[in-house]
């Protein structure tokens with residue numbers, strides 16, 4: 586027995602999250618951000634589910650991710666959020682992928698490629714309004730706008746968007762949000778006076794989408810929210826549901842006496858006679874080593890804490906007198922519907938954010954999908970993307986309508 590660790594993604598949950606977001610933002614368009622393989626949920630299935638539920642845009646990190654979506658048949662506008670001088674810009678232009686530019690240099694470089702290819706580049710001008718990551722600071726903004734306006738007049742680009750990103754939207758009441766919003770409005774004013782008429786002005790990530798309607802403009806860019814996560818204190822509101830469950834099965838259970846040292850360094854010692862269970866997941870598979878003696882899992886309907894050091898491929902639980910056996914399901918985190926911890930609880934226990942938890946697992950353990958409803962094309966695309974068919978998953982299967 587290998588303990589069958591897997592990450593199960595419920596696509597119906599993603600669809601209902603996105604449908605709820607579309608309703609929530611009252612007329613603003615929704616860009617589902619599916620960077621980092623859809624926050625570990627699978628970029629293509631997540632994107633397809635999001636589009637089916639009313640998202641009109643997709644956001645990715647790198648050009649290669651955008652082209653993978655195009656090659657899978659996705660025709661919706663896709664924006665690469667990250668700008669880099671050495672990105673494959675020609676491929677992006679040929680695949681109708683939107684690019685971000687925050688410097689005159691990159692603008693000219695991309696527009697020269699567009700001229701050679703004979704297709705205008707679709708660009709979103711990025712203002713740095715206070716995040717101090719990518720984008721043009723206000724000192725450089727008027728020059729960027731003027732250069733973009735000239736390139737657009739020459740037919741080498743279309744200015745599709747003007748955008749920025751918030752640094753502290755998940756710290757409610759943080760004064761920088763107002764300051765960034767005001768700077769963004771100034772940037773928009775400068776762009777308009779230069780004659781630019783962007784199709785979409787966008788600023789809001791998940792926490793701003795949830796808490797600050799004044800940041801929505803034409804388009805919001807939730808990523809975590811699509812998968813039912815948020816970086817706000819306490820996590821997402823309950824109208825967003827986590828879509829990912831990570832589970833495995835015990836590979837061994839054994840009775841041990843009081844005073845038994847457990848795992849490397851004996852950082853845990855049993856206090857009485859008890860039953861230990863062995864879970865075949867470790868830090869190689871994504872369980873943070875900081876989960877040692879800290880994070881909880883669900884087994885036989887009960888929460889138990891990881892006992893002792895998380896190893897490379899395994900960890901131990903102390904199940905007390907629970908009648909655990911090899912083969913028992915162990916749920917690390919999920920939507921929380923059945924008493925299991927959520928990724929938010931893991932994050933709170935470990936001093937990080939839920940995104941850092943869910944993105945850890947799916948590179949190393951198989952991912953499967955449930956909740957594929959109605960959209961035949963969705964099922965086809967998932968099948969052809971190499972992911973597994975809906976798993977035998979008795980608990981989550983009851984949660985929603987499965988394949989009908």
Ligand SMILES: *Cc1c(COP(=O)(O)O)cnc(C)c1O
Pocket residue numbers: 618620666750789790791792806807808809810816
């Ligand atoms: C990742 C990202 C988002 C999405 O952030 P969430 O908090 O997951 O909604 C939006 N915009 C940009 C620029 C990003 O990098």
